[in-house]
Amino acid sequence: MNNGSDSSATRPASRSRKPGLLLGRPFGVPVYVTSSWWIVAVLITLVYGGIVQSRLALGPSAYLLAFVFAVLLYASVLVHELAHSVVARWYGLPVRRIVLYVLGGVSEIDREAPTPGREFWIAFSGPLLSLVLAGLAFTAALFTDPFGIPGELLFQLWIANLLVGVFNLLPGLPLDGGRLLRAGVWKLTGRPYTGSVVAAWGGRVLALVVVALPFLFAWGAGSTPGPWAVVWGLVLAGFMWMGASEALNNARVRSRVPGLRARELARPAVLVPADLPLAQVDQRLHEAGADAVVVTDTQGTPLSVMHPAAAEAISGPRRAWVPVSDVSRALTRHSSVSAALEGEELLAALTGHPLPEYLVVSEDGGVFGVLRASDVNAAMAGRERA
CATH class of the missing domain: 3.10.580.10 (CBS-domain)
Incomplete structure (x- = not known):
């Protein structure tokens, strides 16, 4: 899942259109979901439904439970993004909105964090909350029947939050791990632009790794990669590459802001x-x-x-x-x-x-x-x- 906070105040004469359906305004932050969410929801339902059926033998209801997993996954993404937004607003940074889309979500923050320390905590708050929720759901799952519906739902919940938390700690933009890397390089060099460049190239390297993973796993197993694994890897890598490239371009733009008079x-x-x-x-x-x-x-x-x-x-x-x-x-x-x-x-x-x-x-x-x-x-x- 591709999540993260995004600083987007780089176009003084532009107004953003509504990106999708308004779900609500938790903590005063507008939350939108795009129609592309249904693509992932359908894919998860079809793929995970067969897994649930093999575990619980629920018949057609297995696909309903798989759809619940898709909802829980995006609910986990929403909670993750709310953590970014609440911490950003705590530091006095305006949050325009949260958008949930095909590969995850993004918190649109209208100003850059003024210090690497605040950049770190804004970025880290999302994965931290996701991992805490994963730990709580995992602990609760230990006290339930793993082959019952409550046990399956708790299993889905801790897996969803674990996926969101761990994936977003990978060190490359546009992921939260990239913002953590940016904050670290910024702290060491005193230059936010240098941190952005390093983190953006980290994201590009991760995109190449994502493309290669299906082939490496297949090669290790002595087989060929499945078409779905290749397609999904290309889609995810493409989003990561474009996000890293946009972050790099935004960093170049932001580096010129101090010279505006x-x-x-x-x-x-x-x-x-x-x-x-x-x-x-x-x-x-x-x-x-x-x-x-x-x-x-x-x-x-x-x-x-x-x-x-x-x-x-x-x-x-x-x-x-x-x-x-x-x-x-x-x-x-x-x-x-x-x-x-x-x-x-x-x-x-x-x-x-x-x-x-x-x-x-x-x-x-x-x-x-x-x-x-x-x-x-x-x-x-x-x-x-x-």
């Missing part, structure tokens, strides 16, 4: 009245060598920011009479950021209220310029702005 990213702007025709706006932009336009009222108070694409869509002759206010976006109370903001503080301000552009205000309250979300994204991706 509103003062440097802001485009120079000219202030124009709302009724000024676009042709005259073009002339003022050229004279000032500016890249953005802030529309003001008669007292000079900023009202809106000109939308470049909308302005460019106005043909040449029409620009002589179409006012700039017709191609501008109104400013809101969340549209202004201080020119002094930089790094995490700037990113937090932008992700808190995602907008296409922001009015950058100088220390004295005047207009410093216009900050476009696309420019911030380009800076974080290491690209030149358009």
Whole structure:
């Protein structure tokens, strides 16, 4: 099962769509399950149902019990993810949601842990709780009939939590063990980026191992691997490789966050009245060598920011009479950021209220310029702005 916490506050102008069915809000955290869960539920029911039938001889009810195992497995994943989310919120980190999907679950945390110690405990809390629950269920199973339904359910419960706990301790992103490895390397080197790179490559190595395992086991037994083992290994390895690659890319992006400065990213702007025709706006932009336009009222108070694409869509002759206010976006109370903001503080301000552009205000309250979300994204991706 592919579980883990995920820090995803790297796109200041994006809003996430609901990923599936909302199950509830335990501890105030929205929990969603995607339709892909049914794929695993059906597979587990079909495969494990035969095992239950051979153990208990329940007939068709064996498959109902196997379906219960699938539910218990994902309930174990949910408890695991809730541990991540509760600890993250304890440390003051915002948790957007938990998503359960085909290969497990993920807690979407909107900010990175500020220290390796907190990174460690956020990551370790999930496997720790899973292993504790596995131990409790195993102990309870010792006092029940292993060939009865209660004994079988307890067996399923401790196996499910053991699988979730042990698998997630493997040392590679996107698994929790990868975040533990990241925290350790971060602590030793003082560089979170180095920790992320090491842990991401650990995840890629694990993906290759997962692909090879069915062939190694078959080779050791002197046979050929079963098709289901090969397909499942490829699917799991593919998810792990993609998760590790995404973590590596996010680490590169996050490494650029300290260099973000509103003062440097802001485009120079000219202030124009709302009724000024676009042709005259073009002339003022050229004279000032500016890249953005802030529309003001008669007292000079900023009202809106000109939308470049909308302005460019106005043909040449029409620009002589179409006012700039017709191609501008109104400013809101969340549209202004201080020119002094930089790094995490700037990113937090932008992700808190995602907008296409922001009015950058100088220390004295005047207009410093216009900050476009696309420019911030380009800076974080290491690209030149358009």
